[in-house]
Amino acid sequence: MTTIASESLLDKSPGRSCPLHYRYDPSVFNCTPMPELTELDVLYVAGGLYGNVFALDAIESMFASEPGNKRLIFNGDFHWFDAAPEIFGEIEAGVRRHLALRGNVETELASDDSDAGCGCAYPSWVEDGVVERSNLILQRLRSCLTENIREELQSLEMWQVASVGHRRVGIVHGDAQSLAGWGFAQEHLQDVHHQNTVANWFAAAQVDVFASTHTCLPVMQAIGQSKQSGWIVNNGSAGMPNFEGNPAGLVTRIAAHPYGGRASLAHVETNGLHMDLLAIDFDQAKWQDMFLSMWPTGSHAHHSYWKRITQGPGYRPSQVVRH
Template sequence: MTPGRSCPLDYQVPAATFSGEPAFACDTLYVVGGLYGNEQALAALHTRLLREPLARVVVNGDAHWFDVEPALFARIEQQLAPYMLLRGNVETELGRPDHSGHGCGCAYPDEVPEQAVAWSNAIHQRLTATVQQLPGMPEQLAARATTALVNVGGQRVAISHGDEQSLAGWQCDRQALRSIERQQQLGRWCEHHQISVLATSHTCSPAALATEHWAVINNGAAGMPNFNNGQYGLITRIATQPSLSALYRAQVGNLYIEALPLNYDQAAFFDEFDRNWPAGSPAALSYRDRITQGTNDQPLDALLGGFTLASTLCALEAHFV
């Protein structure tokens, strides 16, 4: 199978993973997936957290991708140290002692073009060379857990990079979540494990679905634009009180599940990206248009039921459009 499409056996999430005791309890939780080595997005996260000093943070994988300068990679790792860090497919493959043959480990579905898979594998090769220049870094990445279970406001929140079944699973993307069969499967799973919220990332495209008893929220990317109304990243906030900054939200029990914009220094990120990934490089070919122009999606496209747009959206559109 083409590297980048395969899914290693050790990516599977054991069935009992989310049946145990939560790692910690809090009233406000941020889940940050897909930072992709954007140091400016990380700085924006730090600024936001100054307003909520008691909030806890779980970085649920793919914190690295574009940060191929060893000093930049190490600097991001240092800044992430205060948070709970999970492995995404990027960290998992970077942490392997031997070349696995799985490329970036993205487990891309068939509809993703072969050229996009090849670009991702090429980015992964460069990032592997970066990590090999940092003593102890592969072991540091490999030591991270793949999932987390957290108590937020007395309700159980499950966190994975991909989905509840696989580290790089795509069953929390929009197409999968639209399926009635998939929704029923998630409902049974949430009931069995007493889960109120499943927070994921991985697919690089936001999706959000809520019912009376449970919700799934996929933040897409914290370190890249997700929509057509501005070059901002997206993070997940789960808390007992709503945020005035939410783009969209749902409520399950006493929890507000929200997507928040991460407004980073775009010019600084563009300069850093172009320095590391000049025209013609695999990352420039694959991602530069998205980074500079956003995507074709509207925030409403991410909402699959149960979530509603918040007033923040109007302010964003007035600022960016």
């Protein structure tokens, strides 16, 4: 295991630690997809919805317009800002209309153990204040739980495999080793030595693509130099802006045929697959009003996220696709 992958093992503090039960071996992906995820024409993967009901509605509308055998899967952290029981319930019901994996948020909500905090396994570049506030956000979110929802969250898997256009796609929240792993973060993928580690993950997993989220910024990264290179497609966040000056969330589309709309902000065509990051268009004013009703000025989520929600991060679409 590289230094990058091991970073969260060294810090046992809440919000930075990576619990043992979050982990799995990359070889688990070398399996047969379940029937619902077999021989798909179109796969949508929506990670980091973060309780944004308007983004949820927009994703479902986009997905409904797609032809063929299709599936939409929410790969974790669909809860986060939805700190009002009625909004929390709306997100839960919407996600349950489709397939879902649990992220660290859902895992920690379903747990009685607070040692992991928010379960984010934040790397060292994330300041302590962000980590502390995330732990407190998770604590507040627990007030929205019912026993039935807790049991539903506990039942969710950490990963899945799909076949799209005769290619295999591993679907994760974090990376190929951990539900909260940062191995598919755009920052880590700039490291050549780490790319070698990721190439070994692909070899063990026997997938052509990993679709991920968790690390907050989008990236489409080739692993390897041949036409058979593996690809990581990380959508960043479905429920928050991903680019400076652009308020849209992003959803991953992986398909056997090209995307026919105008929402693609990044595109890769490889080995018979068409992969896009699609902009999610929703009413920003209504979403910001809803956010403020739950997280007013001075609250933990407002402190950590309001600037990103209103201005976007310092990141550009030109930084996303990397060969």
